[in-house]
Amino acid sequence: MDYYAIQGLRENHPGWALLRADHAPLLVAFFVAAFIEPNRRNIPRRELIDALEDVLFMVRDEQGDAAFPRSAAEYLDNWAAPEKAWLRKFYIENQDDPIFDLTPTTEDAVRWVQSLQGREFVATQSRLTGIFALLKTLVQGSETDPEVRLAQLEAERAAIDAKIEAVAAGDMPVMTGPEALDHYQQLRAQAQDLLSDFREVEANFRDLDRKVRERIATWEGSQGELLDAIFTNQEDISGSLQGRTFQGFWDYLMSPAQRAELSDLLEKTTQIPTLATVDGVGEIVNLQRDWLPAVEQTQGTVRRLSSQMRRLLDDKVFLENKRIMQLIRSIESNALALRNDPPSGTVTEIAAQQAEITLPFERPLYKPGTQVVIDDAVELAEDTEVDSSALFDQFYVDRAELQANIDEVLGQLPQASLGQVLELHPLAKGLAEVVTYFQIAAESGWADIDASRTQTLSWTTSTGARREATVEHVTFVRPE
Amino acid sequence: MNLDDALPFEMDADAVAGADQGAIAPTASDALSLVLTHLLRGVVYREADPKLWQALGENIATARDYVAVLGLELFHDDIEGYAFLRSNQDEDSKLPRLVARRPLTFHVSLLLALLRVRLAEFDQQTSESRLVMSREQIAEMVSVFMPETSNEVRLFDQLNTSIKKVAELGFLRKLRGTDDHYEVQRIIKAFVDAQWLGELDARLADYRTALEGTK
Numbered sequence: 178m179d180y181y182a183i184q185g186l187r188e189n190h191p192g193w194a195l196l197r198a199d200h201a202p203l204l205v206a207f208f209v210a211a212f213i214e215p216n217r218r219n220i221p222r223r224e225l226i227d228a229l230e231d232v233l234f235m236v237r238d239e240q241g242d243a244a245f246p247r248s249a250a251e252y253l254d255n256w257a258a259p260e261k262a263w264l265r266k267f268y269i270e271n272q273d274d275p276i277f278d279l280t281p282t283t284e285d286a287v288r289w290v291q292s293l294q295g296r297e298f299v300a301t302q303s304r305l306t307g308i309f310a311l312l313k314t315l316v317q318g319s320e321t322d323p324e325v326r327l328a329q330l331e332a333e334r335a336a337i338d339a340k341i342e343a344v345a346a347g348d349m350p351v352m353t354g355p356e357a358l359d360h361y362q363q364l365r366a367q368a369q370d371l372l373s374d375f376r377e378v379e380a381n382f383r384d385l386d387r388k389v390r391e392r393i394a395t396w397e398g399s400q401g402e403l404l405d406a407i408f409t410n411q412e413d414i415s416g417s418l419q420g421r422t423f424q425g426f427w428d429y430l431m432s433p434a435q436r437a438e439l440s441d442l443l444e445k446t447t448q449i450p451t452l453a454t455v456d457g458v459g460e461i462v463n464l465q466r467d468w469l470p471a472v473e474q475t476q477g478t479v480r481r482l483s484s485q486m487r488r489l490l491d492d493k494v495f496l497e498n499k500r501i502m503q504l505i506r507s508i509e510s511n512a513l514a515l516r517n518d519p520p521s522g523t524v525t526e527i528a529a530q531q532a533e534i535t536l537p538f539e540r541p542l543y544k545p546g547t548q549v550v551i552d553d554a555v556e557l558a559e560d561t562e563v564d565s566s567a568l569f570d571q572f573y574v575d576r577a578e579l580q581a582n583i584d585e586v587l588g589q590l591p592q593a594s595l596g597q598v599l600e601l602h603p604l605a606k607g608l609a610e611v612v613t614y615f616q617i618a619a620e621s622g623w624a625d626i627d628a629s630r631t632q633t634l635s636w637t638t639s640t641g642a643r644r645e646a647t648v649e650h651v652t653f654v655r656p657e
Numbered sequence: 658m659n660l661d662d663a664l665p666f667e668m669d670a671d672a673v674a675g676a677d678q679g680a681i682a683p684t685a686s687d688a689l690s691l692v693l694t695h696l697l698r699g700v701v702y703r704e705a706d707p708k709l710w711q712a713l714g715e716n717i718a719t720a721r722d723y724v725a726v727l728g729l730e731l732f733h734d735d736i737e738g739y740a741f742l743r744s745n746q747d748e749d750s751k752l753p754r755l756v757a758r759r760p761l762t763f764h765v766s767l768l769l770a771l772l773r774v775r776l777a778e779f780d781q782q783t784s785e786s787r788l789v790m791s792r793e794q795i796a797e798m799v800s801v802f803m804p805e806t807s808n809e810v811r812l813f814d815q816l817n818t819s820i821k822k823v824a825e826l827g828f829l830r831k832l833r834g835t836d837d838h839y840e841v842q843r844i845i846k847a848f849v850d851a852q853w854l855g856e857l858d859a860r861l862a863d864y865r866t867a868l869e870g871t872k
Contacts, residue, residue: 268787268840270704273832275789386784394781485784488736498777500851504858505774511861512767512802519804520864523760525857527769527848528743530827531699532729532755 191262192286203245204256204263207232208287212279216372216467218474219278226250253277281377288373300363302356307363354451361452368464375471379478381419386482389413393489400495414482427476430468440465574606574613583617587655595651596632604636611646623656688712692720696731696742700827700844703738713740728752732847739844759826764799764819766857769828771798773849776841792837795820 187193195204211220211228220228229249237244245252257266263283266275279287320326343349352360389407396403407413414420429435443462452458488494582602586593595614604610611634618624630650637643692713695701703710713720713733721731724742728750733740744756761769775798779788790798796816803812820839823829828845832838 267785268789270786273834273840383784387782390781390783481786482784485780485786489780491736494736497851498781501774501777501854504851504854505770508767508770508854508858508861509802511858511865512763514865515763515861515868516802517804518868519763522762524763524860524864525761525766525853526758527761527826527853529757529759530741530844530848532697532742533757534697534755 190282191280192282194261195263195283195286196290200245203232203236205287205290208263208279208283209291213284213287213291218376218471219276221272222250222253222275222277225253225277229253279376281380284373284376298358298362300359300366303360303363352451357449357451358455361446361455361458364446365461368461372467372471375475378419378423379475382414382475382479382482385414385417385419386486389486390489393495400490400492403495404490413486414479420479423475423479427472430472436465574609576613576617579610579613580617583614583653587653590655592652592654594632595648595653596634598653599634604634607636607638607644608646611648615648615651618651618653621653623654625652625654626650627652689716689719689723692716693723696720696724696740700739700741710738710740727755729755734847737843737846739847741844741847761822762819764802764815765822767802768795768799768819768823769826769845769849770854770857772823772828772841773845773854776843776845779841786843788841789832789838790841792816792820792839795839 195201198204207229210232211217211225226249229252233245233249233252247255253264254266255261257264257277262280264277265280266277268275317326317329320329392407393403408416415424440462443464446452446461447459489498583593583598586598586601590597595618598614615626618626627650631647632650633645633647635643635645689712691709692701695706695709696713701709701713714735717731717733724731725745728745729742730745731740732743742756744754745752772795775790776788779785796813799816799819800812803815806812820829824831824839828842828848829839830842832840
């Protein structure tokens with residue numbers, strides 16, 4: 178890497194540009210809060226605008242509105258523009274709101290900034306043993322001479338036998354506290370790296386995909402030769418190096434035996450006595466759960482890329498695209514010649530997308546409209562004191578409070594009927610509150626309204642009268 | 658047609674038995690009816706209704722035969738996931754057209770051609786399946802082909818009219834919640850094909866020759 182290569186990176190690399198940007202602190206703070214900290218991918222625009230609005234509000238509160246004058250939406254679009262490329266903006270099926278995700282280069286830059294805070298403790302021993310283990314796997318796995326292989330296996334067996342004897346004789350070495358901590362830190366770091374690497378794996382897949390597309394677009398020979406060139410050189414995604422290592426990872430993670438072993442090991446890690454004082458040791462069991470969505474998403478991307486590629490390689494499409502590109506050049510030159518005297522009237526025709534079928538009875542019959550008389554005369558009110566307290570005597574049902582009531586009861590019981598909730602939190606505002614509970618139940622995915630059963634609720638009004646209502650039976654279930 | 662012709666009172670026994678048989682196995686013919694009626698009302702998309710799409714796949718041969726009677730043919734693209742009916746290309750056919758042909762002006766034709774090419778380029782460059790363009794991007798694409806005039810307002814109106822027309826034809830769709838973003842509907846591939854572009858090119862070449870002859 179020479180001076181000019183580095184100079185080039187400084188000029189063109191989006192990650193470096195991010196660090197040089199005047200508002201880099203805002204960018205990094207926002208990316209950490211929105212994507213990295215909660216470990217999120219692919220966030221809809223609406224949601225991201227809200228998150229950025231929050232960060233902007235906080236900064237403007239301190240530094241005045243002039244600090245960041247543009248709107249959150251403008252910033253997002255600007256950061257996703259090709260010349261910045263800090264965010265990837267794209268559309269998914271059936272949704273008109275665009276989706277944003279961090280690009281891997283942005284993630285690298287943000288993580289580098291995070292690492293500037295330094296680490297209290299750098300694992301060294303576990304890394305050395307890790308390197309040894311890797312070396313052994315590499316050398317032994319590549320050994321082709323059966324004699325050497327046998328000798329190695331026998332040596333291993335002898336070592337194991339020696340250990341068995343030692344343990345039987347009561348000599349059992351247990352990892353010391355610092356050693357365990359060293360290994361644990363290393364484990365955490367690697368697991369997190371792996372998670373963030375998925376973004377890069379996906380970006381690599383997209384890169385491969387782009388290269389193949391370029392080849393298709395500029396290919397001069399026949400379609401058969403093209404397919405041959407792509408698949409024999411393993412330029413396609415599943416044949417590439419990245420594709421094959423990812424597939425290996427996927428198979429490993431998806432095999433039931435491996436998954437069971439992994440969760441068992443993770444579970445046992447949390448029970449190691451010397452690690453009991455480490456912060457957040459319990460979270461390590463979530464590792465597997467965090468990996469799955471990330472891996473599934475990458476797998477989804479591979480599937481989508483392959484199916485899009487099939488569209489492009491379809492023989493009809495391939496020939497048609499070539500023909501269309503030739504035609505458009507001619508159309509463009511003709512249209513340019515005509516642009517100051519464009520032909521008037523109909524130039525071409527195109528078929529409608531559906532058959533012309535009109536059903537006579539689908540047309541509504543004539544209905545005379547009703548005339549609305551608007552009385553726009555304004556009478557001047559008398560300027561006397563009016564008792565306005567009636568306006569303020571309205572009451573208000575606090576939906577959040579009712580939701581909190583439900584959550585409190587569900588904190589103790591796995592499921593509760595509306596009656597059980599009301600035992601603890603009696604109705605204060607009567608029917609309006611019952612209606613709100615029903616509204617919560619109807620909109621929640623964790624509640625069941627059973628029309629075949631009823632329950633009777635009762636309350637006391639502010640005037641002391643007792644009221645009862647018989648309503649359908651509602652059960653709230655604790656969300657999982 | 659008088660009523661007696663339409664409702665023959667003396668039905669023979671075979672016809673009655675045939676009607677009964679139809680009633681015994683309703684599922685197959687129900688699926689066919691569903692598919693055909695939907696096709697007659699408009700484009701069937703896989704994304705919009707996967708069940709209907711599957712029913713279409715299972716009944717495709719029968720559906721083809723059925724619509725052929727009406728002088729229509731079924732266009733079915735399994736990779737893109739859409740299907741629709743179009744008039745049989747046979748010029749000698751004496752049947753009246755069930756699927757109308759919409760007349761297009763110079764600017765609308767050109768916009769369709771440019772959008773079609775833009776989609777082809779988009780497919781060659783990216784792996785995304787949805788091409789979304791802002792009004793500004795569309796304007797930039799067609800501006801070269803607009804007359805040299807200082808009347809910007811007129812050009813702007815002209816562009817808006819073209820975009821609206823293309824949206825009416827079903828090849829652009831305004832995104833919900835935006836002012837000026839449009840999705841290029843992938844079905845444009847099936848309508849604005851190489852043949853259509855070839856015809857447009859020939860027509861424009863004719864105009865050009867005529868124009869140069871008058872000068």
